[in-house]
Amino acid sequence: MRRRPFFVSLLVSLRVSLLLSLLVSLFLVVSIGVVILADGDMASEPLRIGIVTDIHAHDLDSPAEGKVMTGYAERLFAFVTAMNAWPADLVIELGDFVNGWAVLGVDPGDPYRIPQILEAAEAIYARFDGPRYHVLGNHDVFNLSKEEYLERVNITSTYYSFAARGYLFVVLDAQYDEEGDDHAHIYVGVRGFIPQPQLAWLAEILAATDKPTIVCIHQRLDVDFDLFAGGPEILNNKEVQAVLRDSGVVIAVFQGHEHANAYSLIDGIHYITFAPLVEMLIDGEGTPPSWAQVTLDPVARTITIKGEGIQQDRELRYWP
Numbered sequence: 441m442r443r444r445p446f447f448v449s450l451l452v453s454l455r456v457s458l459l460l461s462l463l464v465s466l467f468l469v470v471s472i473g474v475v476i477l478a479d480g481d482m483a484s485e486p487l488r489i490g491i492v493t494d495i496h497a498h499d500l501d502s503p504a505e506g507k508v509m510t511g512y513a514e515r516l517f518a519f520v521t522a523m524n525a526w527p528a529d530l531v532i533e534l535g536d537f538v539n540g541w542a543v544l545g546v547d548p549g550d551p552y553r554i555p556q557i558l559e560a561a562e563a564i565y566a567r568f569d570g571p572r573y574h575v576l577g578n579h580d581v582f583n584l585s586k587e588e589y590l591e592r593v594n595i596t597s598t599y600y601s602f603a604a605r606g607y608l609f610v611v612l613d614a615q616y617d618e619e620g621d622d623h624a625h626i627y628v629g630v631r632g633f634i635p636q637p638q639l640a641w642l643a644e645i646l647a648a649t650d651k652p653t654i655v656c657i658h659q660r661l662d663v664d665f666d667l668f669a670g671g672p673e674i675l676n677n678k679e680v681q682a683v684l685r686d687s688g689v690v691i692a693v694f695q696g697h698e699h700a701n702a703y704s705l706i707d708g709i710h711y712i713t714f715a716p717l718v719e720m721l722i723d724g725e726g727t728p729p730s731w732a733q734v735t736l737d738p739v740a741r742t743i744t745i746k747g748e749g750i751q752q753d754r755e756l757r758y759w760p
Contacts, residue, residue, distance in 0.1 A: 487735070536658065575658050584625070607736055609653070610645055694712055696716070727750055
């Protein structure tokens, strides 16, 4: 009887081992849902995000607006505690972190105390055990410059981007007038605008990525007429929408400002407006503190929103 040469047996054994390894790898990919994104990032788990908006930190309440702001510290602490317990991978507040000096219906008092209120709110927000991000709102510059605001929340720019587990986040600053000048110390005003330099930066950032992208902004981009704004909440909202659409990577826009839930689907992009943390009196009853646990699943390609308070739950799919 002829025996196989040793090297032939060794070659067969190696082929069998390689086949078994490939089968095991395939089983792991299917069973745990590992997906390799186009840019090479490994995303084996969903990304969990805490979203809060319109905190309106202040030491006075506004009877004219039915806005109870003096309980902000307890509400913000409850949000941070819930996000640490979940736990969230990161948190984003979508603007109007501080109310600013103007309070309708009462004497607003000394405007110079507002920076201290902002610092107190930031100290609570900083108790989150992970990355935290800010979006600039119109109230944030009611009696602060953008530089004064940035110094107290420990960020270096009012618009920026960051990546997290296979997703890109782009934070926009809409607090400009239609000439492209900063809103600062204006005390009143709700209309926003994205100047051309920021719009060009946005287009460049989006063109440089193939990651599914979330855009965060304070005023709503999907509103064409708002009574208080006298038009769109973002004056050049259609121009911004076109940049988002043409990029082909934006899956959602996260917004605040409205103090209510809202949703639009435009050009395949989910425009989601979140409910406020601040207490609002409606028919004499105060609203509960509201926020959202948002889960981005790269395998199912879903955006799942689990709401607290009056925040609505949503289950949304994004492009394949």
